[in-house]
Amino acid sequence: MHEPSRRIPYRTWPGALAVLLAIAAYVGGLTFWDRHTPGARPLALAAGETIDAGQARFVPAEGWKMDVARSKAGRSLMLLKGGHKFRVTTQPWAGGPDGPLVRQQRLMERGQGLTIDGDVSDFVTSWGLQGKTFAYYGSKLAGRFWQVVDMRRKSLVQIDFYGPNEGLDGALAEARGMLDSMDIEAPQE
Incomplete structure (x- = not known):
């Protein structure tokens, strides 16, 4: 009878170690990049220069930063200052005026x-932008929501401002200033 041939053993640990090191370098590199890339970027705008969020454009208040992860080009823009957030969302709308x-x-x-504070009321800005607004609050935050429907352009602009109760009055005044500078004449892309 023939004996089975003996296989020459070969080492597998160098290949396995190389794969393990490649995975560790990949995951470690992504973690390093995530920790060292800021999520909020300062707005590089001259004083009085507008920023666009879809069809809406407005002048951001001093000191607000853009949240890159929550902003989508041509559709929404999120600004941050401290714990307060100012989000502008635009989208097409073919429904009713409300x-x-x-x-x-x-x-x-x-x-x-959250709890809605009071009733929905109308608002008009100095640019003639008009819509509906309401305030809301929760155990840890409060905010105000504005909505503008332009039936002629078939567009909807929603502005949501919220944050912790500390410093809310000053941040709300800045949010109202940004809303007051808002215009929806920007061309839709």
Whole structure:
């Protein structure tokens, strides 16, 4: 009878070690990049220069930074200052003049556990921008929501400002200033 041939043993640990080192370098590199890349970037704008968020454009207040992760080019823009947030969202709208305001209120009340403060009221800015607004609050934050529906352009602009109760009055004044400078004449891309 023939004996089976003996296989010459070969080492597998160098290849396995190389794969393990490649994985560790990849994960470590991504972690390093994530920790050293800021999520909020200062706005490099001259004083009085506008910033666009879809069809809306406005002059940001001093000291607000853009949240890169939560901003989508041509659709939404999130600004941060301390713990306060100012989000502008634009989208096409073919519905009625009230827009999805009731849906937004239900989402805040039921989905996020917030309380709507008072009734919905109308607002008009110095540029003639008009829409509906309401205030809301929760256990740790408070905010104000503005909505503008332009039936002629078939567009919807929603502005949501919120943050912790500390420093809310000053940040709300800056948010109102940004809203007051807002215009929806920017061309849609």
